[in-house]
Amino acid sequence: MHLKTDFDGHPIAFDLTCGEKGDAPHFPILLGLGPEVEPRAAIGDKGYASKANRRAARDRGIIPVIPHKANEKDKPAFFARTLYKGGARIEHAVGKIKRFKRVALSCEKTRRNFASFVALSAGFILIKSVHTA
Template identity: 40%
Template structure:
């Protein structure tokens, strides 16, 4: 499961791929989501590749991805900006509080995506202020 989140760590959309699929394959779908263009792309080391960085820079998005340990000439990473990635990790943890998401009880992709949407709506509703 790959997700796109806003600056507050609220989910904006999800892309489901197989467990054996590389993280790189989800990037075009994440960028094609009909929400505003991000300024930064915060991701873990699984997304570290020169082609990914070039594609993001071509779209005007600054990649904030730490380099893999085995890179000979590692690119720089803004670790001050990377600290905000904990909001994304907390979003995944909030989603996994729903047992159906954590254990993947749903048999079909459609039902799993539907429940992810419900869980995301519940997360968004927790950020809405209550009426007086």
Template identity: 30%
Template sequence: MGHRGRLHDRASPPARRRGPSKGALAGEPDHHALGRSRGGLSTKIHLAADGRCRPLAFVLTPGQAGDAPAFPEVMARLRVPRPTGRPRTTPDTVLTDKAYSSRAIRTRLRQRGIRTVIPQPSDQAANRKRRGQLGGRPPAFDREAHKQRNTVERCINRLKQWSGLATRYDKTATIYLAGLHITAIFIWSPR
């Protein structure tokens, strides 16, 4: 007989042994930097490059993620090499496209003493003009300096020459990011 108040009419199933939980790896985002965009599942590579088309920092996000939210993380990972001494964490100038045009990004760069060359999107310019004097003056923009922004596009083209990076075969973002770093080593090494 069992304990008073408990009635067991059948045996309970045996306790199952469970191995480690099957979640994301340590440091791996739950989404594995995969997200839906127009072309299906994709990953967005946010990077900083130097003037010689060499990558300096990488951040991976899902394909549908915006560009501006990843900017602080890219800047946090940035290390600008020097001939001697420690790498600098503050570049002289940041050249970006319109996707990074926000008051928060401009303010953050200004506080760190970094020159910004970011074009203003037409909707932001129209909003500023609509507000009149309250809209403030337009942000400074050096058209000649902005022509150098193509170094980032050329850096991405050099990275994507490796077929494993152009078509993401890796399941986890950690392994894909490792592939980016290995490719960057080859780009940085003298030929």
């Protein structure tokens, strides 16, 4: 599951993939998911590190905040560490969604049903955040 969150770490969109699929090919899909919100930065881990992903983000006017792999050539000296630390909110959002047993255990057999439960759990998280703010 690939997740797109708002600034506060609330899930706003997701993309389901098979467990053995790589992260990098789904980066352009994540850039286009969700409501009509123009992100200024896209934070990802080293699984999204590729020149194509960084170019896809820049083509849309988005700053890619993806660390470079150790074996990459021509790495720039600057990396936006402060922005990258905000990526922990994405991991927290995934953790919140996985607190729902049916999502964590992947009880559903079909993609449609599993996506429905992920969306339902994300909705519960958003509702809780609105009522506790």
